[in-house]
């Protein structure tokens with residue numbers, strides 16, 4: 282019989298979620314560089330300062346000794362230490378809520394055993410910005426759009442997602458099932474609506490990402506900075522349509538979406 286290889290290797294990743302198990306153990310859901318989503322069992326994690334030292338907290342970037350076990354879903358996490366705790370984002374509930382939402386979205390958009398380094402870098406970029414600044418709708422929309430795009434689910438915002446007719450700028454019906462905006466002919470009566478401002482904000486965020494969320498440009502094409510409050514308002518108007526899009530394509534609602542509402546975080 283072949284000897285089972287349980288050598289541990291040193292890898293880095295973000296803690297997406299932890300679940301207490303038994304008296305002192307933890308199961309950690311991680312996004313690991315080079316490996317993608319990993320579930321790992323950390324024996325004694327809640328007691329052992331020496332091997333874990335409080336490293337297994339959501340949003341931490343950690344370095345760990347990870348042993349994968351052939352044929353088993355659960356790896357073994359033998360040691361971990363914090364590389365970047367993103368401590369500042371824990372200073373208020375809205376930022377914790379945004380970080381939790383981002384981690385759940387990443388968890389649900391990635392699969393075990395499929396490397397997802399671009400998604401990991403996106404999450405790290407989002408957590409770093411959240412540590413330096415407020416929890417804004419603009420950043421959250423940018424993150425959703427980038428994460429969806431990374432998962433092959435970018436919403437169509439320029440042409441009709443059903444018949445591909447180009448759509449002039451302006452408000453448009455939005456149909457998660459079709460994959461984005463739809464023209465008047467293709468729109469179902471139940472379609473959601475994206476206001477002109479919300480659609481323009483989403484297009485800018487889809488192109489410009491997190492940097493555009495922090496320094497949006499005016500929608501008039503002049504290259505001048507946008508009115509920050511108006512842009513934030515537009516990003517917030519897009520929360521429900523994009524939330525429905527996420528729920529439709531994942532097949533379920535994100536549990537952390539309710540927490541955003543509970544703590545009054547911008548959506």
Ligand SMILES: [Zn+2]
Nearest residue numbers: 441444464467
């Ligand atoms: Zn159409």
